[in-house]
Amino acid sequence: MEGPVEVTMPDGTTVFSERFVAAICVCRRSRTQPWCDTSHRRHSRARAARPHAPE
Numbered sequence: 001m002e003g004p005v006e007v008t009m010p011d012g013t014t015v016f017s018e019r020f021v022a023a024i025c026v027c028r029r030s031r032t033q034p035w036c037d038t039s040h041r042r043h044s045r046a047r048a049a050r051p052h053a054p055e
Helices: 039-049
Strands: 005-008 014-017
Touching: none
Parallel strands: none
Antiparallel strands: 005 014
16 A cells, blocks of 8 residues: 555554555564565465475
């Protein structure tokens, strides 16, 4: 989403990003919650590199 962005967390605290573009993490792998830090990319590549089990 286009910034600046203000997000109210479930505990009632408010976090703010002044970035031009901000991404909200929905995969819950980010270390910078609620902002996306692209942690999902590392996880999905590792999964894609594994061979599939025969059916």
